[in-house]
Amino acid sequence: MSATASVCPAHQGRDDRKSAQIAAANLAPQEGARVVGAFASVREILRSTQVRQAGASADQADLSKPGEISFFFLDGDLHRKRRAAVAGLFAPKTIVTRHQAVMDRTMDEIIAKLRSRGSAPLDELSWQMAVDVAADIIGLTDSDSSENLANRVKAVLDLSMGRSDSWLGKALLTAKIMIRVGAFWKHDLSPAVEARRKHPKNDVISHLVKENYSKKGMIMECLSYGGAGMMTTREFIVMCAWHLFDDPALLERFLTGGEDDQFAILEEILRLDPVVSLLHRRAAAPVEGSAGVMMQEGEVAALSIRDANTDEATTGPCPYELDPDRAKRMKAVGAYMSFGDGPHRCPGAQVALHETRIFLDRLFRLPGIRLVCEPTIIWNRQIQGYELRGAVVACDPA
Amino acid sequence: MVAITFIAADGTDQPIDAEEGLSLMESAVGNGIEVIEAQCGGNAYCGTCRVYIDPAWRAVTGDVTEVEVAMIEVSGDMTPGVRLSCQITVTPSLEGLIVRTPMSQS
Numbered sequence: 414m415s416a417t418a419s420v421c422p423a424h425q426g427r428d429d430r431k432s433a434q435i436a437a438a439n440l441a442p443q444e445g446a447r448v449v450g451a452f453a454s455v456r457e458i459l460r461s462t463q464v465r466q467a468g469a470s471a472d473q474a475d476l477s478k479p480g481e482i483s484f485f486f487l488d489g490d491l492h493r494k495r496r497a498a499v500a501g502l503f504a505p506k507t508i509v510t511r512h513q514a515v516m517d518r519t520m521d522e523i524i525a526k527l528r529s530r531g532s533a534p535l536d537e538l539s540w541q542m543a544v545d546v547a548a549d550i551i552g553l554t555d556s557d558s559s560e561n562l563a564n565r566v567k568a569v570l571d572l573s574m575g576r577s578d579s580w581l582g583k584a585l586l587t588a589k590i591m592i593r594v595g596a597f598w599k600h601d602l603s604p605a606v607e608a609r610r611k612h613p614k615n616d617v618i619s620h621l622v623k624e625n626y627s628k629k630g631m632i633m634e635c636l637s638y639g640g641a642g643m644m645t646t647r648e649f650i651v652m653c654a655w656h657l658f659d660d661p662a663l664l665e666r667f668l669t670g671g672e673d674d675q676f677a678i679l680e681e682i683l684r685l686d687p688v689v690s691l692l693h694r695r696a697a698a699p700v701e702g703s704a705g706v707m708m709q710e711g712e713v714a715a716l717s718i719r720d721a722n723t724d725e726a727t728t729g730p731c732p733y734e735l736d737p738d739r740a741k742r743m744k745a746v747g748a749y750m751s752f753g754d755g756p757h758r759c760p761g762a763q764v765a766l767h768e769t770r771i772f773l774d775r776l777f778r779l780p781g782i783r784l785v786c787e788p789t790i791i792w793n794r795q796i797q798g799y800e801l802r803g804a805v806v807a808c809d810p811a
Numbered sequence: 812m813v814a815i816t817f818i819a820a821d822g823t824d825q826p827i828d829a830e831e832g833l834s835l836m837e838s839a840v841g842n843g844i845e846v847i848e849a850q851c852g853g854n855a856y857c858g859t860c861r862v863y864i865d866p867a868w869r870a871v872t873g874d875v876t877e878v879e880v881a882m883i884e885v886s887g888d889m890t891p892g893v894r895l896s897c898q899i900t901v902t903p904s905l906e907g908l909i910v911r912t913p914m915s916q917s
Contacts, residue, residue: 460854493878496856497880497881498881500856500881500882500885501881501884501885503856504857504858504882504885504886505850505857505858505859505916505917506858506885506886506887506917507885509917744840744841746849746850746851746852754852754854755854756854758851758852758854758856760856762850762851763850763851763857
């Protein structure tokens, strides 16, 4: 479908992936981890009750103080209860009845900005959408500006996965993180908490206030939801736009199809170019799968989302081709493993899909919309995923 | 295989042969019961695979589990016998099971 697509040598069909090359060159599973790529195996491990989070700083989380660490690092009953307590905020019904209004309002602002300027960096526009939606769900709505909020969240997350082996390096890193977290607390979270103590709302922070979370617990929970919602959705939107700009037939189908078809297109793009490429799990006990023992106690598995998403056993033939009808034909979930699976499946998956659909539907209906500069694809070692920077879109002036 | 009958909101029925060990949701999707959306793929995180268990079968399928409660509450669906079909495993004891489905999952 892409003009630059090449024929896949290993399979009969095109290779429409845009991030495969940079991922292949940079993917770095945790040292000592066994890479697992078969879809069925990845799913069984992610759904197992015997595995625990690994990678992504999980080994640094102090599980003896669950009230002070993110839900992301928890497992079992406590994890489920923490997720369930705010699950309603991410439910399909809530998206339609509440979040869609935020998405529409933000998109009005984005369109107005683009039309008045004539052109804009695409990732700046997608960042605004991702930040506004995530902030509303979390309750980070009392900051000085959403742009400053986003920068402070990103500043903390950029450092939080950093490592240093030297004593001095660790001390410096800790000091930097504390300064940035302090700024986030002072300018974003504290005002939001105070506002919700007086007037509770239906958002994550109101729940944390109601449950008497500690300051540290609140910071960790909000940064987890915020980081995931903002940083990954920004890339997803740009990646989908890039595919659609490259492929007039696909764009035509996107603009003329119903919502279900639009979602099918977006999920298929995400299958080919998942934002997160690796998930790590450690076995707390032997993991039994349908084909016997899959992991020994203590073993760490690096689950390759890219391999699972292109496993012909579940994709059917030509797994590297962009085929929006594939999932329905294969009776599969459209995004395959791109949002993870099991208890830790991405809570905001449906939110991300909806905001991306609304963003692109509005963007591509703008008169004269065009991609004047393609994105540069770079690799984020911390999250083991791609970032798309430098894309510029232009439209006819208002 | 286990014989299960899905009855749509308009009263039409669709019998299927469900594979033992799969979830009721997976069996429904695999047999073309389109109203079962299962957006989260069977992790009890979306509430879009709701079904209503026929009264005569509720003792066999069991009550709503703790895992299902949050998403069922959010859906606002208070229909008696409501369950998330992703949390029901197909076993031989379900032979002849009758489940009804909502008009839509939204």
